[in-house]
Amino acid sequence: MRVEKNPERGVILLAGGESRRMGRDKFLLPFKGESMGCRILRRLKGIGNPVIVAGAGLSCETRGIPVVSDRYPGQGPLAGIHAGLSVSTCGPNLVVACDMPFASPELARLLFSRSEGVDAVVPQDGERTHPLFAVYQRRCLPVLERRLYCRERRVTDFLQELRVGYVDREEMESCANPDRALFNMNRPREWSRALSFVEQSEETGHREVREKSGE
Incomplete structure (x- = not known):
C-alpha cells in the first residue's frame, strides 16, 4: 500500500494499547480482507504524513511507514499522542484510534480546516x-510531557489545558455521518456490528445495481 503524503499535515494512528475488552490486537483485527490498521490507513490515504504509534508490527513498517514506541509505556492513548507528535515534522496532526473502521477523510479535512489559532480541534x-x-x-508537546511525567494520563484533563476548537454535529453532518465516522470498537460485539454495517451497505449497493440494470 503506497501512502501519499501531505507535508503540512500529519496523521498519527494509535496502534498500541492492551485491547483488554477486545481480547486481541485491534490493529491486526481482520476486516473485510485487510487488517483494521491498514483499512484505516487506506481510508485516510493522502490526508497527511503517516506515523504509526506503538505495536503496529512490521507489516506496515516495511511499507515505508515509520513505527514509534511510547516513551511513557502503560499510560494509554495520551502516551501514543505524545510519541507521534514527538516524531512528526508537521504542525497540525490528526490523531486516530486504531478501532475506527469508518474513519472519514472528509471529516479529517474539516478538522484540519479549523486548526489555525487553536491547539486542538475535537468533534x-x-x-x-x-x-x-x-x-x-x-x-502541545510540553503539556503532554509534563502530564505524562506526573502520570496524569486522562485525555479529557489534557484538553482542559489547551485552546480547543470544537466541531459540533451540525458541522460534521455537512461532510460525514458522525454516527458512522466516529464509530469505535472496544468489544467483539462492536467488531461484529461494524462488519454487519459493511455487509448491509454492500447488499444495498448490489441491489441498486440490479435494479438499475433491470435484473
Whole structure:
C-alpha cells in the first residue's frame, strides 16, 4: 500500500494499547480482507504524513511507514499522542484510534480546516467529545510531557489545558455521518456490528445495481 503524503499535515494512528475488552490486537483485527490498521490507513490515504504509534508490527513498517514506541509505556492513548507528535515534522496532526473502521477523510479535512489559532480541534456530539479522532498541534508537546511525567494520563484533563476548537454535529453532518465516522470498537460485539454495517451497505449497493440494470 503506497501512502501519499501531505507535508503540512500529519496523521498519527494509535496502534498500541492492551485491547483488554477486545481480547486481541485491534490493529491486526481482520476486516473485510485487510487488517483494521491498514483499512484505516487506506481510508485516510493522502490526508497527511503517516506515523504509526506503538505495536503496529512490521507489516506496515516495511511499507515505508515509520513505527514509534511510547516513551511513557502503560499510560494509554495520551502516551501514543505524545510519541507521534514527538516524531512528526508537521504542525497540525490528526490523531486516530486504531478501532475506527469508518474513519472519514472528509471529516479529517474539516478538522484540519479549523486548526489555525487553536491547539486542538475535537468533534463534539452533544455532551460527548471524541478526542481520539481529533487534530492536535505539535506545540502541545510540553503539556503532554509534563502530564505524562506526573502520570496524569486522562485525555479529557489534557484538553482542559489547551485552546480547543470544537466541531459540533451540525458541522460534521455537512461532510460525514458522525454516527458512522466516529464509530469505535472496544468489544467483539462492536467488531461484529461494524462488519454487519459493511455487509448491509454492500447488499444495498448490489441491489441498486440490479435494479438499475433491470435484473
